[in-house]
Amino acid sequence: MKIAIIGAGNLGLSIAKGILHTNGATTMYLTKRHIEIIKEYEKYGNVTVTQDNKLAVKESDVLIFAVQPGHFEGILQEVKEFLTEKHVIISTITGFSLEKIESIIGKDAYIIRSMPNTAISVGKSMTCLCSNEAGAKRIELAKAIFNRMGHSMEIPESQMQAATVICASGIAFWMRLIRATTQGAIQLGFDAKEAQELAMHTCNGAASLLIESGNHPEEEIDRVTTPMGCTIEGLNEMEHQGLSSSLIRGIVASFEKISQIRKG
Ligand SMILES: NC(=O)C1=CN([C@@H]2O[C@H](COP(=O)(O)OP(=O)(O)OC[C@H]3O[C@@H](n4cnc5c(N)ncnc54)[C@H](OP(=O)(O)O)[C@@H]3O)[C@@H](O)[C@H]2O)C=CC1
Numbered sequence: 001m002k003i004a005i006i007g008a009g010n011l012g013l014s015i016a017k018g019i020l021h022t023n024g025a026t027t028m029y030l031t032k033r034h035i036e037i038i039k040e041y042e043k044y045g046n047v048t049v050t051q052d053n054k055l056a057v058k059e060s061d062v063l064i065f066a067v068q069p070g071h072f073e074g075i076l077q078e079v080k081e082f083l084t085e086k087h088v089i090i091s092t093i094t095g096f097s098l099e100k101i102e103s104i105i106g107k108d109a110y111i112i113r114s115m116p117n118t119a120i121s122v123g124k125s126m127t128c129l130c131s132n133e134a135g136a137k138r139i140e141l142a143k144a145i146f147n148r149m150g151h152s153m154e155i156p157e158s159q160m161q162a163a164t165v166i167c168a169s170g171i172a173f174w175m176r177l178i179r180a181t182t183q184g185a186i187q188l189g190f191d192a193k194e195a196q197e198l199a200m201h202t203c204n205g206a207a208s209l210l211i212e213s214g215n216h217p218e219e220e221i222d223r224v225t226t227p228m229g230c231t232i233e234g235l236n237e238m239e240h241q242g243l244s245s246s247l248i249r250g251i252v253a254s255f256e257k258i259s260q261i262r263k264g
């Protein structure tokens with residue numbers, strides 16, 4: 001697979017790492033304007049780092065766009081004359097609709113919108129996908145690419161905004177929960193490194209329990225909460241302080257912000 005990542009920033013480089021980690025490409029082009037800081041990626045023999053988006057497009061089949069929303073249209077205009085039938089266009093851009101992409105490069109292009117997260121760098125991204133009508137013929141290919149680097153789900157485009165909050169921003173939300181747990185553990189006497197180790201692996205265990213058992217979280221909570229014990233005491237205090245409520249409100253605020261970005 002010949003892959004280009006147009007916009008090798010935070011997300012683009014995470015995808016590049018995930019692809020390298022899984023030997024997912026025969027050749028990979030990484031583009032950005034200031035390439036000095038990513039030149040080191042050329043140590044992987046099959047990687048070319050360049051400012052030249054047109055070259056990357058001509059030399060690749062799968063094009064993953066990971067630039068800021070305000071840059072996307074200009075870049076599509078720049079490369080559109082080099083797009084051919086061989087290309088699969090995968091956009092990670094928040095709030096940029098399939099219709100808008102089609103209006104720039106045409107309805108016949110195979111266009112996929114994807115919403116991965118930065119855990120793609122370690123092969124653990126939850127990635128949501130949707131496509132335009134033509135792109136439906138390439139959605140299985142896109143799923144195969146992202147399934148090598150985590151788990152994917154095809155969703156209607158109308159849910160992409162919600163998926164952005166839950167899956168992409170979600171990484172930051174979970175990080176803060178892990179960080180807060182770490183701070184609690186430090187207060188209880190663990191040193192900082194140990195505290196983070198305890199928090200990370202407990203979080204990993206909780207998610208794995210649900211993934212592997214298919215159980216509802218409350219079923220697992222019931223197994224932990226001894227009557228009159230310390231777990232229910234802590235959990236109820238967290239809820240009195242608004243734990244679930246603040247998470248839900250944060251998720252909704254994040255969702256509403258994307259609507260503003262789209263309008264802007
Ligand atoms: N970060 C995340 O976790 C997620 C981000 N997204 C979406 O992915 C997109 C990228 O986000 P993120 O990685 O955080 O943003 P970054 O700003 O980190 O990365 C964007 C990159 O695009 C490059 N760029 C800008 N102009 C051009 C150009 N003309 N040609 C080639 N490259 C260019 C920039 O580098 P330079 O200035 O050197 O050109 C920069 O490295 C956004 O649309 C975001 O909504 C989606 C899911 C998760």
Ligand SMILES: O=C(O)[C@@H]1CCC=N1
Nearest residue numbers: 094164165168169170
């Ligand atoms: O914060 C943002 O707007 C982008 C989209 C999801 C993750 N980062």
